[in-house]
Amino acid sequence: GENVEQHPSTLSVQEGDSAVIKCTYSDSASNYFPWYKQELGKRPQLIIDIRSNVGEKKDQRIAVTLNKTAKHFSLHITETQPEDSAVYFCAASRGKRSNTGKLIFGQGTTLQVKP
Amino acid sequence: GAGVSQSPSNKVTEKGKDVELRCDPISGHTALYWYRQSLGQGLEFLIYFQGNSAPDKSGLPSDRFSAERTGGSVSTLTIQRTQQEDSAVYLCASSLVSSGGSEQYFGPGTRLTVT
Numbered sequence: 001g002e003n004v005e006q007h008p009s010t011l012s013v014q015e016g017d018s019a020v021i022k023c024t025y026s027d028s029a030s031n032y033f034p035w036y037k038q039e040l041g042k043r044p045q046l047i048i049d050i051r052s053n054v055g056e057k058k059d060q061r062i063a064v065t066l067n068k069t070a071k072h073f074s075l076h077i078t079e080t081q082p083e084d085s086a087v088y089f090c091a092a093s094r095g096k097r098s099n100t101g102k103l104i105f106g107q108g109t110t111l112q113v114k115p
Numbered sequence: 116g117a118g119v120s121q122s123p124s125n126k127v128t129e130k131g132k133d134v135e136l137r138c139d140p141i142s143g144h145t146a147l148y149w150y151r152q153s154l155g156q157g158l159e160f161l162i163y164f165q166g167n168s169a170p171d172k173s174g175l176p177s178d179r180f181s182a183e184r185t186g187g188s189v190s191t192l193t194i195q196r197t198q199q200e201d202s203a204v205y206l207c208a209s210s211l212v213s214s215g216g217s218e219q220y221f222g223p224g225t226r227l228t229v230t
Contacts (some may be wrong), residue, residue, distance in 0.1 A: 006157075034218070043206065044158070089157055100171040101146060101210060101217060105157040112179040 002027045004092050006106025014114050019080055021109045023090035024072040030092040033066060035101070038087045043100050047088075048075070080113045087111070117141070119222035121207050127228045128197055136192040136225045140209030147190050148208045148219060149182060164190060181227065197229045 003026040013019050025033075033054035036044035050057045050064045050073065057064050061080075066073040077084055087110050091103040120139045128134050140147050149161040160174040165182040175181070179197075184190040194201055204226050208219040 036221075043223050045221070046218050049218070091158075100163045100165070101219070102148065102160045102163050102171060102174070103150075103158070103219065104160065107152075107157045108155075 002030075002092075002104045004090060004104050004106040006090050006109060008109060009107065010110045010112070012112045012114065013080055015080060015082060017080055018106055019077045019084070021075045021088055021090070021111075022072060023074070023092075023106050024070075025092040025104070026071070027092065027094070027104070028071065029094045030071075030104075032093045032101075033064070034058075034091050035075050036089045036091065036105075038089065038108075040086075044089060077111075080111075082113050082115050083110060085111055085113045116169050118221050119207055119209055121205075121222040121225050123225060124223065125226045125228075129228060130229055131196055133193065133195045134227065136205050136227070138190045138192070138195075138207030138222060140188065140190070140207070141172070141220055142188075144209035144211050144220075145187070146210045146212070146217070146219075147186055148210075149190070149192050150206045150208065151203045152206055153186055153203045160184075161192070161205075190222060194227075197227075202227055202229045 006023045034049035036046045038044040048062050061078045064074040087108045089108050090106040093103050146163045150158040152158050160168045162182045163171040179195045184194045198221040206224045207222045210217040210219045
């Protein structure tokens with residue numbers, strides 16, 4: 001069945017360091033991969049996404065890489081700041097190949113940035 | 116403009132009772148999703164609505180769960196004969212484009228506690 005594995009479950013870094021979160025997916029038909037940030041008690045919010053026709057995408061301090069052959073994708077946050085502390089979720093969907101945009105989520109990574 | 120709204124924000128119910136959760140999507144968004152987030156877990160897909168098409172119910176955990184979307188807008192998720200394992204945050208999301216691969220905007224969620 002469809003499954004997304006996410007690692008690590010917790011990550012603690014010093015302010016200014018980089019953080020990397022990795023996900024693997026099982027459904028080879030997946031071609032849309034968003035990342036959501038969820039602060040404590042708040043709703044998930046999209047921070048970046050990537051589609052299968054590209055291998056990397058950047059937005060300021062955030063970047064996502066995709067390896068379709070290996071079926072894994074990663075989130076990279078550089079120059080981390082305390083406000084980056086949150087739970088991060090990766091997800092996968094079949095995108096425009098499917099008549100449903102349902103997202104299959106990873107289990108989440110709790111990122112703590114120490115000042 | 117207004118985002119996705121959900122009501123109630125919190126619901127405490129006794130085991131065996133029925134509950135109704137409401138979602139108001141962003142105006143003009145054609146797709147609507149329900150997800151469930153158990154404590155410390157990722158988001159689990161429940162059901163998807165798109166226009167007049169038959170909903171994708173593949174994520175509903177049992178026949179005690181049902182949902183409807185009236186007039187292509189407001190949606191109600193109903194859980195009959197609630198069980199303690201139903202306790203979770205129920206999140207609704209909507210997206211503008213009908214096909215997959217579009218950003219999903221989440222509501223604040225309804226925290227359901229079954230005692």
